[in-house]
Every structure is written in structure tokens, then in C-alpha cells.
Amino acid sequence: MERIYIFTGKGGVGKTSVAAAHAIKSAEEGKKTLLVSTDMAHNLGDLFEIPIGKRPEAIMENLDAYEIDPEYVMEHDFNDMMLSLLKLLPQGSPRAMEGYGMLPGMEELFALLKINEIYQEGTYERIIVDCAPTGETLSLLKFPELLSWYMEKLFPVGKIAVRVLSPIARQLYKVELPSKAAMSDIEKLYLKLYHLQELLKNREATSIRLVTLPEKMVVEETKRNYMYMNLYNFNVDGLYINRILPEDIANPFFDEWLMIQRKYREQLQESFAAIPIYEIPWYDEELRGMKAVKRICKDALTEDGIFDGKIITQRECFEQNSKGYLMTVNLPFADKSGVDLYQSDSDIIIKINNFKRNIPLPNVLRTYRVTGAKMEGEILSIQFEKGDAAYE
Ligand SMILES: Nc1ncnc2c1ncn2[C@@H]1O[C@H](COP(=O)(O)OP(=O)(O)OP(=O)(O)O)[C@@H](O)[C@H]1O
Ligand SMILES: [Mg+2]
Numbered sequence: 481m482e483r484i485y486i487f488t489g490k491g492g493v494g495k496t497s498v499a500a501a502h503a504i505k506s507a508e509e510g511k512k513t514l515l516v517s518t519d520m521a522h523n524l525g526d527l528f529e530i531p532i533g534k535r536p537e538a539i540m541e542n543l544d545a546y547e548i549d550p551e552y553v554m555e556h557d558f559n560d561m562m563l564s565l566l567k568l569l570p571q572g573s574p575r576a577m578e579g580y581g582m583l584p585g586m587e588e589l590f591a592l593l594k595i596n597e598i599y600q601e602g603t604y605e606r607i608i609v610d611c612a613p614t615g616e617t618l619s620l621l622k623f624p625e626l627l628s629w630y631m632e633k634l635f636p637v638g639k640i641a642v643r644v645l646s647p648i649a650r651q652l653y654k655v656e657l658p659s660k661a662a663m664s665d666i667e668k669l670y671l672k673l674y675h676l677q678e679l680l681k682n683r684e685a686t687s688i689r690l691v692t693l694p695e696k697m698v699v700e701e702t703k704r705n706y707m708y709m710n711l712y713n714f715n716v717d718g719l720y721i722n723r724i725l726p727e728d729i730a731n732p733f734f735d736e737w738l739m740i741q742r743k744y745r746e747q748l749q750e751s752f753a754a755i756p757i758y759e760i761p762w763y764d765e766e767l768r769g770m771k772a773v774k775r776i777c778k779d780a781l782t783e784d785g786i787f788d789g790k791i792i793t794q795r796e797c798f799e800q801n802s803k804g805y806l807m808t809v810n811l812p813f814a815d816k817s818g819v820d821l822y823q824s825d826s827d828i829i830i831k832i833n834n835f836k837r838n839i840p841l842p843n844v845l846r847t848y849r850v851t852g853a854k855m856e857g858e859i860l861s862i863q864f865e866k867g868d869a870a871y872e
Contacts, residue, residue, distance in 0.1 A: 482511070482605045483789055484595070484679070485718075486621075489691035490701050491613035494722040496523050497767045498691050498760065499610040501776035506787060507543035508777075511605040514598065515545045518591040518620065519612040522547040529769050536598075540770070544604075548591040557597070558590055561669040588612075588620050589627070596676045599685075606787065614705050621680060622712045622837070628673040629827075629838055631666065681713045683791045689718040694744035703751065703813040708835050710793055710810045717790040719752045720780070721745060723762040751813070754792055758783075793858075796839065804848055804865040812858040819860065823850050828862065 487499040496517070503515035514536055517524045524545050525532040534552050536544040554562055599607060611617040680686050688709055692702040702719075709716050725734060725741055749757060760780040767773055793810040800806075807828065811819065814832060822829040826846065827838040841848075848864035855861075 483787065484599060484607045484609060484686045485689055485787075486609045486611060486617075486680075486686065487689050487691055488611045488614055488617040488705065489720075490693075490698050493691045493693050493698060494720070494760070494767075495613075495691045496527055496610050497773060497776060498689075498720050498722065499608050500524065500527055500773045501781060502786070503543055503545075503608045504540070504770065504774060505777045505781050506606045506608065507540055509787075510542060511787075512603065513543050513606045513608065514604040515539075515543065515608045515610065516595060516598075517547045517610040518550075518588060518595070519610060520550070520588070521612070524610065527768060527773065548594055550588050550590045553594045554590045558593060558669075561665045561672075562590075563665075588616070589623050592620065592624065592676055592680075593672055596672070596679055599679065614701065618705070618708050618712075618835070621709075621714060622835075624673045624677040624680070625712070626838075628670055628677065629840070631670050631673070632840075681715075681795065683715040683789065683795075685789075686715065687718065687789050688714045688716045689720065690716055691720045691722055692748065693723050694721055694741040694748065696740075696744065699744050699748060702748075706752075707811055707813045707832065710812055711814075711830060711832060711835060711837055713795050715789075715792060717755060717792050718786075719748065719755050719757045720760060721748055721757065722760045724759050725762050756783075756786075756790065758786075798842060798845070801863075803851070803863055805845055805863075807862040807864065809860045809862070810858055811855070811860050814855065814858075814860070816855040819855065821850065821853055821862065830860070 485499075485502060487495045487502075489495050496519075500515060503513050506513040515524060516536075522532070524547055528539055528545065530539065532539075532545050532547050534547075534549050536546040539545045595607060595609065598604065611620070690702055690705060690709075692698050706716055724745070725738055727738065729738070745759070758780045760776055763772075763775060765772060767776070793812070796807060796809040798805050798807050809830065811832070818832055820831040822831070824838075827840050828850070830837050830839065845864055847866065849867045850862055851865040851867075852863040853860065
């Protein structure tokens with residue numbers, strides 16, 4: 481098994497087309513490839529102009545395509561786990577989960593679990609994932625971590641937190657301690673979620689690729705997306721600038737557009753200098769059918785190493801220093817004034833606009849508290865010093 485490539489970006493920028501082009505190229509290189517869509521509004525079938533089923537189906541030599549139907553997957557592959565979890569969550573608790581910024585699409589989570597399962601089976605050398613537009617993809621990618629975090633708080637699961645449900649939490653969420661059988665299902669789901677997030681954040685296994693357009697709004701959105709991807713610890717190692725107008729259009733109508741595109745191409749080249757960038761022309765036709773998609777392969781995916789993963793940023797890390805411990809997190813394009821930090825008894829919480837991440841503190845830091853934080857370039861450093869535990 482080689483790698484998972486996840487294509488994301490704003491609505492309509494060309495994610496499906498670019499993902500499909502990679503899938504074709506990969507198959508042509510002789511690699512056993514799966515092109516899979518987690519977008520509920522599937523369009524691989526439209527793109528290839530053939531119906532695509534509920535299981536992976538061959539569409540050319542070395543290439544299978546698959547539009548995941550999360551409901552089908554939930555019923556057929558993860559039914560027991562789901563039922564156990566739902567039984568444990570009495571009425572009102574989905575609200576409680578929502579309060580934590582969760583449950584944006586519990587169903588789509590099963591699409592990711594399915595991808596993890598396929599990855600573990602090792603049938604494919606490359607799995608290329610066509611995602612829903614940005615916001616949904618972010619929610620989707622951060623969901624396994626959030627849900628396992630939530631489960632750790634509520635149930636005595638996992639190797640990290642072998643805690644018993646506290647009376648307060650029990651009252652708060654009105655949850656009964658699960659029976660043994662249910663617990664074992666819960667634990668199974670927890671472990672799957674845990675492995676899933678490990679896989680998605682593993683720089684040796686997963687590449688996130690951003691698709692963008694050379695226009696102000698889309699560029700800004702791409703930068704934000706990149707920042708959040710870093711906040712949640714995903715490795716972005718490719719940027720695709722789509723729909724680039726040919727320089728030689730002899731029509732003054734496009735003069736202004738050409739200037740705008742030049743400006744934002746330059747800006748993207750500068751801002752994302754560390755990341756491989758691919759430019760895709762604006763075609764005079766809709767990209768439908770194998771032949772049309774292959775134009776992208778021919779025009780933009782000719783360099784060697786397109787499928788090589790590249791480690792661009794490091795995961796957050798804790799290092800001992802003279803004062804105690806220093807935690808560093810990569811947050812490119814983050815505006816210092818928009819970053820908030822909180823510490824709880826077990827987590828450090830980083831909040832940027834509407835996104836927040838709970839990072840569990842290593843045990844050794846439970847008796848330390850945050851004494852300072854600063855943003856230098858792309859790096860947020862948080863100093864921990866030994867002291868009375870902040871919330872005891
Ligand atoms: N470089 C291009 N030149 C011309 N047309 C393009 C180009 N890239 C994409 N398109 C067309 O733009 C439309 C949107 O592309 P695509 O479906 O790949 O985007 P998407 O990001 O997957 O959209 P969605 O967010 O709706 O899933 C399609 O009709 C596609 O054929
Ligand atoms: Mg699409």
C-alpha cells in the first residue's frame with residue numbers, strides 16, 4: 481500500500497476533475513488505483529459518463545471507481561457499532577454533541593471508516609479521494625479526532641483515558657454506563673476512529689491536495705483551508721491552480737481577467753513556495769469523459785514525483801526546555817489576534833475563528849500550566865511551566 485490522496489477546495493473549483501486526472505495517470509503508471517468519492521452529491525459517474533455502484537468497480541485497467549454511500553456502508557459494514565453507540569446516547573445527547581461542534585455529518589464519517597478499511601486490506605496502491613467542498617471536508621477530517629475525544633470523556637475507553645465516567649458527566653449527558661457487550665462495540669468503534677485519525681495525520685500515508693483558482697476569494701479561502709489543515713495536523717503537499725486563461729487570448733474582454741489571474745498566481749506561488757504547485761489551463765470545453773480529463777494529465781501532471789508524498793510541516797510537538805516544556809504548532813497564515821488558547825485539566829484548546837482543536841496533554845504536562853504563548857512566523861509556541869495544576 482502506498483498512499484491516500486485527498487483532494488479538497490472550494491465548491492466548483494475542479495476537485496473532481498483534478499482527482500480523476502490523478503486517478504487516470506496513476507492507473508496508466510501501472511499502479512492499482514481506487515478513485516473514491518465521499519461527496520454526497522457524487523459526480524464521478526457524471527464525469528465518466530457511466531453509472532458507478534455501491535462497491536468499487538473497474539473503469540479502466542488498474543483503475544476502480546467507487547461512490548461511497550455512507551448510509552449503505554453504515555448499515556452493511558458498521559451496523560453493530562452504530563446501534564450500540566446510538567442506544568447509549570439518550571435523547572438530547574446529539575444536542576450535547578452538537579454543542580461541542582460535532583455531528584456535522586455523522587454519516588460521512590462512515591465513508592472515511594470505509595476508506596480506512598480499504599486501505600488496511602491493501603488491495604490498492606493508491607487511493608484518490610474526491611471530497612465535498614472545503615467546509616464539509618474540514619468537518620469530516622476533524623471528526624474522528626473529535627468523536628474519539630468525546631468518547632474518551634464519556635466512556636471508559638481506549639488506552640489513553642481509562643477513566644470511569646464521572647458522576648457530573650453522567651448527569652450532564654444523561655448517559656448510563658454501557659453494558660459489557662455494548663462497551664465492546666463502543667471500544668471497537670473508538671479504536672477504529674483512533675486508527676483512522678492516525679492514518680489521516682500520518683505524513684507517510686496521507687497527502688492532502690488543495691485545488692484553487694487564481695481569484696481573490698478563492699485564494700483567501702485556500703489560505704484559510706491550509707491554516708486549518710495545519711491546525712488539525714494534516715499534511716498538505718500539493719496545490720493545483722485551475723482554470724488558467726491562455727496568455728494569448730486576443731480579446732480585450734479578457735485583459736482585466738488576465739491581470740487578476742497573473743496577480744493571484746504570483747501570490748499563490750509566493751505564499752505556497754514550500755509546496756509543489758501545478759497549473760491547469762482553462763479549457764474550451766466542460767471536462768466530461770475519460771478523454772477530456774486526460775487533457776489535465778497531459779497539460780499539468782507531467783512532472784515526475786507527483787505521487788510522491790512530501791512532508792511540508794511537522795506535527796505539533798512538545799520539547800523540554802529550561803523553563804519546562806515548549807509546545808509548537810504550525811499555523812501558516814494565522815492572524816495572531818484571531819488565535820485563542822485555553823487550558824483545561826487534560827487538554828490544551830486552540831481556537832481560530834469557528835474552529836477549535838482540543839489537543840490532549842501528555843500525562844507529564846497535567847501538572848504544568850501555560851505561562852506564555854507567541855506566534856513567530858508560522859509557528860505558535862506555547863510555554864508550559866510546572867505549577868499547581870490549573871484546574872484542581
Ligand atoms: N480547467 C478547466 N477548464 C474548463 N472547465 C473546467 C476546468 N476544471 C473544471 N472544469 C469544469 O468546471 C465544473 C466543475 O468542476 P468539478 O466538478 O471538477 O469541480 P468540483 O470542485 O469537484 O465541484 P463540486 O464542489 O461541485 O464537487 C465542471 O463542469 C468541469 O468540467
Ligand atoms: Mg466534485
